[in-house]
Amino acid sequence: MTLATATNEHLAHISNTLIYSAMAVYTLAFFAYIAEWLFGSRSKVARTAHALTADAAQKAQAPAVTVKKAGGTAVLERPKVVTRAVAGARDVPDGPGAHGGDAQGDLYGRIAVSLTVLAFLVELGGVVARAASVQRAPWGNMYEFNITFSTVAVGVYLALLALRKNVRWLGLFLTTTVLLDLGLAVTVLYTASDQLVPALHSYWLYIHVSTAIFCGAVLYVGAVGTLLYLFKDSYENKLASGGKPGTFATSVLERLPAAATLDKFAYRVNAAVFPLWTFTIIAGAIWAESAWGRYWGWDPKETWAFITWVAYACYLHARSTAGWKGRKAAYIALIAFGCWLFNYYGVNIFVGGKHSYAGV
Amino acid sequence: MSDTRSGDVHGETTDTTPDGDLGAAGSQLSTAPVEVAMPGSFGGSRTPGALGWITWAAREVIGWVRWFWRQLTSMRVALILLFLLSLGAIPGSLIPQSGTDALKVRDFMDAHKTLGPVYEKLGLFHVYSSVWFSAIYILLFVSLIGCIVPRTWQFVGQLRGRPPAAPKRLTRLPAYATWRTDTGPEQVREAALKVLGQRRFRAHVAGDAVAAEKGYLRELGNLAFHIALVVMLIAFAWGQLYKSEGNKLIIEGDGFANTLTQYDDFKSGNLFTDDDLVPFSFDLKKFTGTYERTGPNKGTPRTYQADISYSAGAYGKEKKTTIKVNEPLEIGDAKVYLVSHGYAPVVTVRDGRGGVVFRGPVPLLPIDSNVTSQGAVKVYDGYRDAQGRTDQLGFAAFFVPTFAGAGKGTMFSQFPALDYPVLAVSAYHGDLGVNAGIPQNVYQLNTKNLKPFKDSKGDLVKARLLPGETMRLPGGNGSITFDKQVKEWAGFQIVQQPGTGWALGGAVVAIFGLAGSLFIQRRRVWVRATTGADGVTVVEMAGLGRSESAKLPEELGDLAALVHEQAPTKTDEQDADPDREPGAATPVPAAEGAQKK
Ligand code: HEM
Numbered sequence: 001m002t003l004a005t006a007t008n009e010h011l012a013h014i015s016n017t018l019i020y021s022a023m024a025v026y027t028l029a030f031f032a033y034i035a036e037w038l039f040g041s042r043s044k045v046a047r048t049a050h051a052l053t054a055d056a057a058q059k060a061q062a063p064a065v066t067v068k069k070a071g072g073t074a075v076l077e078r079p080k081v082v083t084r085a086v087a088g089a090r091d092v093p094d095g096p097g098a099h100g101g102d103a104q105g106d107l108y109g110r111i112a113v114s115l116t117v118l119a120f121l122v123e124l125g126g127v128v129a130r131a132a133s134v135q136r137a138p139w140g141n142m143y144e145f146n147i148t149f150s151t152v153a154v155g156v157y158l159a160l161l162a163l164r165k166n167v168r169w170l171g172l173f174l175t176t177t178v179l180l181d182l183g184l185a186v187t188v189l190y191t192a193s194d195q196l197v198p199a200l201h202s203y204w205l206y207i208h209v210s211t212a213i214f215c216g217a218v219l220y221v222g223a224v225g226t227l228l229y230l231f232k233d234s235y236e237n238k239l240a241s242g243g244k245p246g247t248f249a250t251s252v253l254e255r256l257p258a259a260a261t262l263d264k265f266a267y268r269v270n271a272a273v274f275p276l277w278t279f280t281i282i283a284g285a286i287w288a289e290s291a292w293g294r295y296w297g298w299d300p301k302e303t304w305a306f307i308t309w310v311a312y313a314c315y316l317h318a319r320s321t322a323g324w325k326g327r328k329a330a331y332i333a334l335i336a337f338g339c340w341l342f343n344y345y346g347v348n349i350f351v352g353g354k355h356s357y358a359g360v
Numbered sequence: 361m362s363d364t365r366s367g368d369v370h371g372e373t374t375d376t377t378p379d380g381d382l383g384a385a386g387s388q389l390s391t392a393p394v395e396v397a398m399p400g401s402f403g404g405s406r407t408p409g410a411l412g413w414i415t416w417a418a419r420e421v422i423g424w425v426r427w428f429w430r431q432l433t434s435m436r437v438a439l440i441l442l443f444l445l446s447l448g449a450i451p452g453s454l455i456p457q458s459g460t461d462a463l464k465v466r467d468f469m470d471a472h473k474t475l476g477p478v479y480e481k482l483g484l485f486h487v488y489s490s491v492w493f494s495a496i497y498i499l500l501f502v503s504l505i506g507c508i509v510p511r512t513w514q515f516v517g518q519l520r521g522r523p524p525a526a527p528k529r530l531t532r533l534p535a536y537a538t539w540r541t542d543t544g545p546e547q548v549r550e551a552a553l554k555v556l557g558q559r560r561f562r563a564h565v566a567g568d569a570v571a572a573e574k575g576y577l578r579e580l581g582n583l584a585f586h587i588a589l590v591v592m593l594i595a596f597a598w599g600q601l602y603k604s605e606g607n608k609l610i611i612e613g614d615g616f617a618n619t620l621t622q623y624d625d626f627k628s629g630n631l632f633t634d635d636d637l638v639p640f641s642f643d644l645k646k647f648t649g650t651y652e653r654t655g656p657n658k659g660t661p662r663t664y665q666a667d668i669s670y671s672a673g674a675y676g677k678e679k680k681t682t683i684k685v686n687e688p689l690e691i692g693d694a695k696v697y698l699v700s701h702g703y704a705p706v707v708t709v710r711d712g713r714g715g716v717v718f719r720g721p722v723p724l725l726p727i728d729s730n731v732t733s734q735g736a737v738k739v740y741d742g743y744r745d746a747q748g749r750t751d752q753l754g755f756a757a758f759f760v761p762t763f764a765g766a767g768k769g770t771m772f773s774q775f776p777a778l779d780y781p782v783l784a785v786s787a788y789h790g791d792l793g794v795n796a797g798i799p800q801n802v803y804q805l806n807t808k809n810l811k812p813f814k815d816s817k818g819d820l821v822k823a824r825l826l827p828g829e830t831m832r833l834p835g836g837n838g839s840i841t842f843d844k845q846v847k848e849w850a851g852f853q854i855v856q857q858p859g860t861g862w863a864l865g866g867a868v869v870a871i872f873g874l875a876g877s878l879f880i881q882r883r884r885v886w887v888r889a890t891t892g893a894d895g896v897t898v899v900e901m902a903g904l905g906r907s908e909s910a911k912l913p914e915e916l917g918d919l920a921a922l923v924h925e926q927a928p929t930k931t932d933e934q935d936a937d938p939d940r941e942p943g944a945a946t947p948v949p950a951a952e953g954a955q956k957k
Contacts, residue, residue: 078917079538079917081914081920082535083534083913204686271878272878272879275875278874282871286864289860290686291685291686293605293855295860298488303450306449307453310442310446314439317438318439320390321436321439323436332443
C-alpha cells in the first residue's frame with residue numbers, strides 16, 4: 001500500500017467520524033427545538049384567533065407601521081408611512097415563533113440554533129474531508145450528494161437567520177429531515193470511495209452539480225414553507241368561518257407566521273432560485289454537449305430536470321392567474337418539489353440512464 | 361439571497377387591480393392578459409333569407425374563432441398546457457425510448473406481448489416525437505406567441521404613454537404618507553419631480569399631483585424571457601430535423617473521410633440530406649491514454665487524447681490538432697468527439713503451407729473500465745487448409761492490457777494501461793456467414809456455422825498468447841501469432857446539429873430575462889400637493905406595487921424623507937395624523953401587519 005492511499009483512507013475515516021458527530025449534534029439540536037416548542041406551548045398566544053374573531057372597530061385601533069430614519073439629531077422627523085393590506089387580503093398578525101413568547105422556550109430556541117451552527121460546521125468539515133480523501137468535489141455518488149445537500153440546506157437556513165429573517169420556526173422541521181437524510185446516507189447509500197468516469201471530468205460538472213445541489217436545498221426550504229402555509233391557511237379559514245380548531249393545531253399554528261407571510265416566504269424562496277435552476281439545466285446541457293455530443297437527449301435525469309422546471313414555471317404562472325393563487329398554487333409548488341425529489345432519488349434508484357454512473 | 365424585492369411580483373394581477381376603485385391608476389401594472397367573459401352566441405340577430413343566414417353564420421364563426429383564440433392565449437390555458445407538458449414528459453423517462461435505447465425497446469416488446477403493441481400505437485416508445493406530445497408543445501407555443509405579440513404592443517404603448525394620474529383618494533393605497541408644510545404646492549411638486557427623477561422614476565405632473573413609475577425592466581425581462589423560449593424551441597426543432605450523428609472506430613494510422621459510407625453507424629434527422637455532411641477528413645496519428653497509478657482514483661484516465669491531422673473541405677490544407685474527451689474538434693457545423701478507446705493487437709494468421717493470409721491490427725471492444733476486451737479475428741478469403749481446400753477461419757479473441765498473472769484466478773484486466781498484455785484466442789473454421797446477407801457485427805464471432813478446431817483430447821483449441829507467441833492449429837492447418845505490437849484505436853462520434861448557437865443565445869437571454877422579471881418590482885408613486893382650507897399646503901404621497909411588498913413602504917419612506925427635506929413640516933404643529941384623510945373627519949382604518957417580513 002502506498003503512502004497516498006494511507007492518507008486517503010485516513011481522511012475518509014476522519015470524514016466519517018465528522019459526519020457521525022454532526023448527526024449527534026443535530027440530534028441534540030433536535031431535542032432543543034422540541035424543548036422550545038414544548039415550553040412555548042405554555043403561553044397562550046391567540047393572536048390569529050383574536051385578529052380573525054375581533055370586530056372591526058378594535059382592528060381600527062391597531063397602531064400604524066412607521067418607518068423612521070436611524071440616528072440623526074438635527075434631522076427632521078420623517079413623515080410616517082401608513083401601510084394597509086390590499087383589498088381582499090386577510091389581516092392576520094404573525095405568530096411569535098416556536099417559543100411563543102416564553103422566556104425558557106426562547107432560551108432553548110437559542111441553544112438549538114447554536115447547536116445547529118455547531119453541527120453545520122462539523123458536517124461541513126466532514127464534507128471537506130471527504131472531498132480531500134477522494135481528491136475531487138464530493139459529488140460523485142448519492143452518499144456524497146446527501147451529505148452535501150443537507151449541509152447546504154442547513155447553511156441556507158442559517159444564512160436566512162443571519163440576515164435576520166424570521167425563520168427560526170423552520171429549525172425543527174429542518175433538523176428532522178437532515179437527520180433522516182444523513183441516516184439514509186450513512187446506512188443505505190454509503191459508498192467507500194469511487195472513481196469518476198472521464199465524462200465527469202469537466203469544470204461544468206462543478207458548476208452544474210453544485211448549483212443543482214444548492215437549488216435543491218433552497219427549494220426544500222421553500223417546500224417546507226409551502227406545506228406550513230397550507231396548514232396555517234386551513235387553520236385561519238376555520239377560524240374565520242367560526243370553527244374551532246383542535247388544541248394541538250392551535251398551539252402549534254398560533255406560533256407560526258400568518259398564512260400570508262408563509263405563502264410570501266415560500267414564493268420568494270422559490271422565485272429567487274428559479275433563475276438559478278434554469279441556469280443549472282442549461283449548464284447541464286452545455287456539459288452534455290461537450291461530453292456526449294448533444295445538449296439535450298431526453299435522458300431520464302434531463303427529462304425530470306425539465307419536468308421539475310416546467311412544474312415550477314407552472315407554479316409561478318399560477319400565482320398570477322385568476323383563480324389559481326393561494327392554495328392551488330401551493331399544491332403545484334409541492335408537486336414541483338416532489339418532481340425534484342424524484343429526480344434526485346427516484347431516477348437514480350428506479351430508472352437509470354446515462355446519469356446512473358453517479359451510483360446509488 | 362432572496363431579494364425582498366422579488367416578493368410579490370405576482371400578487372394581484374389579472375383578476376383585479378389592487379384596489380377596486382383605483383381606476384386607471386391601478387391598471388396596466390403589467391401586460392398580463394385579462395380574463396374577459398364572452399357571450400354564448402356571436403351571431404346576433406338574424407335577418408331572414410340566405411344573405412341573412414350567411415352574415416349570421418360568418419359572425420358566429422368569427423366569434424367562435426376569436427373566442428377560441430382568447431381561450432388559447434389566456435393565462436389559464438397556458439397554465440393547463442404547461443401542466444400537460446410536464447405530465448406528458450413523464451412516460452418518456454420511464455418507458456424505454458427507441459431514440460436512446462432501441463435494444464431495450466425490443467426487450468420490452470418481447471416481454472410485454474399485450475402492452476407492447478398498445479404502447480407502440482400510443483407512441484410511447486418515442487414520446488418526444490409523438491403526435492400528442494408535439495400537439496401539447498405546439499399549442500403551448502402558439503399560445504405563447506399569441507400572448508407575446510399583444511403584450512409587446514401593450515408594453516410599447518405603456519412606454520410611450522405616461523404614468524397614470526393619481527387616484528382621488530391616495531389613502532386607499534397600500535403605502536401612504538402625509539404632512540403639512542409652508543412650502544407652496546408648486547414648489548412641492550417641483551421638488552418631488554426632481555427627487556423622483558433622481559431615483560430614476562419616470563415622472564410627470566398630472567393635475568395637482570406628480571405621477572411616477574419605475575421598474576419597466578420587469579416587463580421587458582418577462583417579454584424577453586418568453587421570446588427567448590420561442591427562439592430556443594425553434595433552434596431545438598431545427599437542430600432535430602437537420603442533425604446527423606455517426607460513429608467511427610479508427611485504429612492508429614488509419615483515416616476517415618466524412619461520407620456516409622465510411623461510418624460504422626449513422627443516424628439523422630428527418631430533413632437531413634447527404635449533401636449536408638460537412639466535407640473534411642482526418643487521420644488518427646496517435647492515441648494517448650495515461651492513468652492514475654495510485655490512490656483512490658487508481659485507473660482513472662489522466663490523459664485521454666487523440667492526436668490527429670485533418671483537412672477541412674475537399675482540398676483543404678492539412679493541420680494537426682488534439683482531441684480530448686470534453687474538447688471536440690469543430691469543423692464548420694460538425695463536431696468530432698472522442699468517445700471511446702480500446703486496443704487493437706496486431707496478429708498474423710498463416711495457412712497450412714505457411715503463407716500469410718492475414719496480418720494487421722484487430723480492434724477489440726472493451727467490456728470493463730480496465731479495458732478487458734473482446735472481439736474476433738476473421739479470415740474471409742485466401743485461406744486453404746492442410747489439404748489445400750478453401751475455408752474460412754475465425755478466432756474468438758479476449759484481450760487484457762494488464763494480466764493478473766497465471767493462476768491468479770482471473771482473466772480480467774487489472775489496469776487499463778498496457779503493462780502485461782495477454783491475448784487469448786480460440787479457433788474455429790467454416791462459414792463466417794458473410795454470404796448470408798445478414799449484416800453481422802464485425803466485432804463478434806457468430807459460431808453458428810463454424811466448427812471448432814479440436815485438439816487430441818477433443819477440446820476446443822485455445823491458448824493464452826504473450827506478444828511474439830504463436831498458437832498452431834491442429835493437423836498442420838496453420839497458425840495465429842500475436843505480433844509484438846498492440847495498436848490503440850479511438851472511437852469518434854461525428855455530430856452535426858445546426859442551431860446550437862441560437863439555443864445557447866436563447867438560453868442566456870432567458871436567464872437574464874427571468875432574473876429581471878422576478879427580481880424587479882414595478883411600482884407607482886404619486887405626490888399630491890394641495891392648498892388646504894387654512895392656506896397651508898397638504899402633501900400626500902402614496903405608493904402602489906403589483907401587490908403589497910415589504911420594499912414599497914420603505915421606498916416610499918425614503919422618498920418622503922427626501923421631499924420632506926425641501927418641504928419640511930409646518931413648524932408649529934405635529935405630523936399630521938396619517939390616519940386622517942385630508943379634510944375628512946373620520947379616521948380611516950389602518951391595518952396592522954400589512955407590512956410584514
Ligand atoms: C413555454 C411555456 C412557458 C413558460 C416556461 C413560462 C414561464 C414563465 C415564468 C417562469 C414566469 C414567471 C416570471 C414572472 O413572473 O415574471 C412567467 C410569467 C408570465 N407568463 Fe409565462 N411561460 C410560458 C408560457 C406562457 C404563455 C403561453 C403565456 C400566455 C398566456 C404566458 C404569459 C405569462 C405572463 C403574462 C407572465 C407574467 C405574469 C405577471 O405579469 O405576473 N406565459 N412565465
